[in-house]
Structures are given as structure tokens and as C-alpha cells.
Amino acid sequence: MNYDPRRSAPRKPSAHVKPKREHSPLSDKPGFQPRAAAVKILSAVIDQKTSLDGMLDDDHGNPAYRALTPADRALVKAIMNSCLRHLTWIDAIFDSFLDKPLPEGARNLRHILSVAAAQILFLDVPDHSAVDIAVEQARLDPRSARFANLVNALLRRLGREKDEVLAAVSAEVPVFPAWFQTRLEKVYGKATADAIGQACLTPAPVDLTVKDDPKRWADKLGGTVLPTGTVRLDAFDGSVTALPGFDDGAWWVQDAAAAIPARLMGDLMGKRVADLCAAPGGKTAQLILKGGNVTAVEQSANRMKRLKGNLARLGYEADFQQAKLEDLKPAELFDAVLLDAPCSSTGTIRRHPDVYWTKDMADVEKLASVQARLLRSAFGLVKPGGTLVFSNCSLDPLEGEELVAAFLAEVPDAERMPIRPEDWPGLEEAIDTVGDFRTTPVMLGGMDGFYASVLRRKPN
Structure with missing residues (x-):
């Protein structure tokens, strides 16, 4: 920094320091x-x-x-x-x-x-x-x-x-600590890494997923409709529970990027669908809204309680299963499975600036290993010809692109179903060359960093 540290230098502390006072x-x-x-x-x-x-x-x-x-x-x-x-x-x-x-x-x-x-x-x-x-x-x-x-x-x-x-x-001086800045620069380049840092200095807006008629709700709540259908309240700084429609369960808070994975699952009307890491319930609600017969799986008792409460406010029901994903033994395999896997959460840093201070690369590597195991278990729950969407809110390819590439190389009856950029106007840049989703906080006026890949179990 072009700054003289000696100018106006503070005085050295006195050698005669008052004793500690118990109260003042x-x-x-x-x-x-x-x-x-x-x-x-x-x-x-x-x-x-x-x-x-x-x-x-x-x-x-x-x-x-x-x-x-x-x-x-x-x-x-x-x-x-x-x-x-x-x-x-x-x-x-x-x-x-x-x-x-x-x-x-x-x-x-x-x-x-x-x-x-x-x-x-x-x-x-x-x-x-x-x-x-x-x-x-x-x-x-x-x-x-x-x-x-x-x-x-x-x-x-x-x-x-x-x-x-x-x-x-x-x-x-970069916004992020050295480990995270270095990793972002390696993956995205310095210009994008710095742009992500600048995006994270501004508090994230409130994004809503609505049950129907986004334009009507945007007008009613003073927001705008994003190309993805999310309603964004840019200038809102109050309690969402006081907004019209909250008590009626007409919408729920969900970042625009977090709303994408469920929207990748296609027509779910009447199909058997599993949401494998379901709490807090935003994606589960989307799957129900799309007409799926949803099994909501959650390992934690506290998170299951939160999941049930959130769906009850929305007037939704699901088949709740409190269990580890690996222990799930359904009587019948699922037509579609959503695995939004636990991860380093580095994509949520606009809302959670503690993440890059509490995590490091060792955590990213450890969590990538956990996700790889969960992905293999989740794929075993999909019927032949069925779909699995794998997603997480990490910015790191170890937890996304590299993990899925390794999975596809190891599992012969799995194949990628490429996402088409033309199906996502306004987010074409988020579709990579192999057809996976990769959002960053600099896209669409600010959104979480998310990765998503659509996989299919080949028919017998």
C-alpha cells in the first residue's frame, strides 16, 4: 500500500499501566x-x-x-x-x-x-x-x-x-484471505476472482421463489422478475415474515442460483422423486410444485424439524424420511433424484462472509470426498432411464466439475445430459462447454455460486 506507516505514528503505550478493573x-x-x-x-x-x-x-x-x-x-x-x-x-x-x-x-x-x-x-x-x-x-x-x-x-x-x-x-489488497484468493485466481483467473470479491462487499438481495405468477408478486412486493423466474427484492431491508404472502405460503426465500437445480429436473408430474439432503426445504417445495411425489430425506433431527415447519407454512406434504442417504432402502427406485450435497459453501460468501475465514483447502478436499461417496449412493437410487441432478453451492471444481468427471469415468451406466444455453436466457454464460451449470456471484446482478450437472442412468 502506498502509505507511510511512520506518519502520525501512535505513541508507544505507557509502561505504567493501570491494573485491570473488574468493572467500569x-x-x-x-x-x-x-x-x-x-x-x-x-x-x-x-x-x-x-x-x-x-x-x-x-x-x-x-x-x-x-x-x-x-x-x-x-x-x-x-x-x-x-x-x-x-x-x-x-x-x-x-x-x-x-x-x-x-x-x-x-x-x-x-x-x-x-x-x-x-x-x-x-x-x-x-x-x-x-x-x-x-x-x-x-x-x-x-x-x-x-x-x-x-x-x-x-x-x-x-x-x-x-x-x-x-x-x-x-x-x-484483495477482499479474500490468501488461501481463497489464490484458489479463485487459479480456477477463474485474477480478473474474475477480484470481481467476485467486489460482489461480496455488497449485501445480497432477497430472492423469492413464488408458487405462481412471478410478475404479479414482483409488482406487489416492489421487486423484479429475473430471467430464471425468481422474484428479486433489491432494496428490501426489513423482515420477510411481515411481507404479503408469507403467512399464506405464497412464496419462500431462495437465492436465484439455489432455485436452478430443481428447475433442471424436467417434467415431474406424477413421478417418484427424492430430495436427498432436503432441509431447509426450498428445493423440496419446488419439486412438489412441479407435481412430483416427493420423498424428503434428511439425516439431522433438528434440520428435519425445520424442513417440516417450512413445508407446513407452504401447505405442502412429503414423505419424510429421517435417515442417512447411504442407509436409504426404498421399496422402489426413483424416477428422479436431487442431491444438493453438503459442501464447503464457498458459493454463499455474499451472505456468509465467515465461510472463507472458517474453511481452507483441506476442508474443500475433505468435503469433495464426502460428496463423491454420496453421489455414488444417490445414483443407486435412480431407476434405469431415470435422472439425477447433482448440485452444490461451492465455487471449487474439486466439488463440482472434477468430481462429476471422475464419477462418469468410473460408472459405465451413467451419462451426462447436457444443459442447453438457449434454455436459460440471461444465464447462457453459466453453461460450460460440456453442458453443466456453473454460476458465480458476478452473474445476473449477483447470485450464489452454484454447480449443477444433470445425469441419467442408462436404460437397461
């Missing part, structure tokens, strides 16, 4: 507790590789988060999303400010600084409030107390120079 008036100040919760949650994401969604669950999430008011929970979510989306930039800025790195044992200090920086740089929060609370957090933490003066100096400097440093770092 500032810790009772409105706004302290949500910032404290954000630091704890950021530490769990970065240091323990914990999923952000689980910690922000209103019923079972992080205790510090669950203790907050709804307004403070909303602040924590805003801080976490802004911080994780821009963390490479935040780290680069502080690295440029410091003459030498912070000690390895000061991880929590780095999290305190990052939470405050996210507010100063990206949220509508008074700088002084973010600074004062961060300094007090450092003072109350015995691991960070000796750096309280440094926290104050760094954050005040950031407030003074934020426009300059943000312009410099955003021009030179």
Missing part, C-alpha cells in the same frame, strides 16, 4: 455489551473456525448475543458482516500503522481493534463511541490492558485518516 461505568453504557459480544463472536470465527450463523441464532446462539435486546442483536450482525467482509483491509491498515506486529498472544486485542474499525470505516456509528468502548474493552481484559493507550492512538488515527487509508487499501 463505561461497561454499563448503552452499546458496550453488543460490542463486547461482537469481539467474542469474531474470536470464535477467526480463532476457533466457528460458523457465524450458529452463534447468531436467536434461540441457541452465543450466550452474550442471546442476552442482548433485538436492537443490539441487529448491531452485532451489522458489525460482524462488515468486519468479516473487510477484514483483509482492516488487517492491512493496522499492519501499516504499526512499526512491528502485535505479539502472538494479543489475538483478542486484534479482534477489539477490528470490531471498532468496522464501525469507524463502514457503519453509521460515531467514531468516538467506537473508540471509547474499544479502549475500555482493552483495559478490562488482562491480556490487552497494557495496550489500551495503543488502541486509543490507533483508532483515533484511523478516524482522522479513514478516507485516505481506505482508498489505498481497497485498491491494493
Whole structure:
């Protein structure tokens, strides 16, 4: 970064540090507790590789988060999303400010600084409030107390120079951490990798799959109809449960890319169809809407409960089977099977910026192996002449193109049914040369990264 780290350098912390206080008036100040919760949650994401969604669950999430008011929970979510989306930039800025790195044992200090920086740089929060609370957090933490003066100096400097440093770092530092940026560049090239990074800095829109008449629902909800039939609410920033049609089960939230795999399955009217990793139920609902007699398979009891609740709101029924895919023994093979397999979720990074901080290539490779096993089991459930759609929300070909190519090479009675670009106006670029789907976050004004392949079991 073209930035002089010595200019306006923060003062060194005093050798005479006040002893840790068990309590301070500032810790009772409105706004302290949500910032404290954000630091704890950021530490769990970065240091323990914990999923952000689980910690922000209103019923079972992080205790510090669950203790907050709804307004403070909303602040924590805003801080976490802004911080994780821009963390490479935040780290680069502080690295440029410091003459030498912070000690390895000061991880929590780095999290305190990052939470405050996210507010100063990206949220509508008074700088002084973010600074004062961060300094007090450092003072109350015995691991960070000796750096309280440094926290104050760094954050005040950031407030003074934020426009300059943000312009410099955003021009030179990739959005993603090194492992993910390197992998994207290898697969897609640097220009596309950088474009994906830029797309992930903007919060994802709300996409809806509607039961019928997308144009009517787009007009009613103030949205637009995408070429795929998805209704997109670009400027929506409220509760979807308060929208018209939610209580009536007229639609469900589903990213435009996530809605594609079920739409690849052709005519399902009256056919026996299995959705093998069914929760939360968006794809199951699509299969029912297409007229299939659907068996919804889900291994997890909690996810099965969620699946049943979501389908009940929509007024849909299915044959629910709580079982491991490999243990499923149907009396009759299926005409069509959808396997939307568990994966690294790297395609969902617009909505889940914790993914590239909690995963690495070892996780991608491990999950690709799991998917290969599941694909073999799923194919065994398809009757001769029947169809299997394999999909996932990963951007990595190890979990997509390469996996399916290896499967086809190993299974002689499996064949690819190429998808035709002309059948997908507006998404022709997403159909690759062999006829598989590959979406990225830069397509169609922003969508999840998804892979899908249509396979057939050859007739006897």
C-alpha cells in the first residue's frame, strides 16, 4: 500500500499501566455489551473456525448475543458482516500503522481493534463511541490492558485518516484471505476472482421463489422478475415474515442460483422423486410444485424439524424420511433424484462472509470426498432411464466439475445430459462447454455460486 506507516505514528503505550478493573461505568453504557459480544463472536470465527450463523441464532446462539435486546442483536450482525467482509483491509491498515506486529498472544486485542474499525470505516456509528468502548474493552481484559493507550492512538488515527487509508487499501489488497484468493485466481483467473470479491462487499438481495405468477408478486412486493423466474427484492431491508404472502405460503426465500437445480429436473408430474439432503426445504417445495411425489430425506433431527415447519407454512406434504442417504432402502427406485450435497459453501460468501475465514483447502478436499461417496449412493437410487441432478453451492471444481468427471469415468451406466444455453436466457454464460451449470456471484446482478450437472442412468 502506498502509505507511510511512520506518519502520525501512535505513541508507544505507557509502561505504567493501570491494573485491570473488574468493572467500569463505561461497561454499563448503552452499546458496550453488543460490542463486547461482537469481539467474542469474531474470536470464535477467526480463532476457533466457528460458523457465524450458529452463534447468531436467536434461540441457541452465543450466550452474550442471546442476552442482548433485538436492537443490539441487529448491531452485532451489522458489525460482524462488515468486519468479516473487510477484514483483509482492516488487517492491512493496522499492519501499516504499526512499526512491528502485535505479539502472538494479543489475538483478542486484534479482534477489539477490528470490531471498532468496522464501525469507524463502514457503519453509521460515531467514531468516538467506537473508540471509547474499544479502549475500555482493552483495559478490562488482562491480556490487552497494557495496550489500551495503543488502541486509543490507533483508532483515533484511523478516524482522522479513514478516507485516505481506505482508498489505498481497497485498491491494493484483495477482499479474500490468501488461501481463497489464490484458489479463485487459479480456477477463474485474477480478473474474475477480484470481481467476485467486489460482489461480496455488497449485501445480497432477497430472492423469492413464488408458487405462481412471478410478475404479479414482483409488482406487489416492489421487486423484479429475473430471467430464471425468481422474484428479486433489491432494496428490501426489513423482515420477510411481515411481507404479503408469507403467512399464506405464497412464496419462500431462495437465492436465484439455489432455485436452478430443481428447475433442471424436467417434467415431474406424477413421478417418484427424492430430495436427498432436503432441509431447509426450498428445493423440496419446488419439486412438489412441479407435481412430483416427493420423498424428503434428511439425516439431522433438528434440520428435519425445520424442513417440516417450512413445508407446513407452504401447505405442502412429503414423505419424510429421517435417515442417512447411504442407509436409504426404498421399496422402489426413483424416477428422479436431487442431491444438493453438503459442501464447503464457498458459493454463499455474499451472505456468509465467515465461510472463507472458517474453511481452507483441506476442508474443500475433505468435503469433495464426502460428496463423491454420496453421489455414488444417490445414483443407486435412480431407476434405469431415470435422472439425477447433482448440485452444490461451492465455487471449487474439486466439488463440482472434477468430481462429476471422475464419477462418469468410473460408472459405465451413467451419462451426462447436457444443459442447453438457449434454455436459460440471461444465464447462457453459466453453461460450460460440456453442458453443466456453473454460476458465480458476478452473474445476473449477483447470485450464489452454484454447480449443477444433470445425469441419467442408462436404460437397461
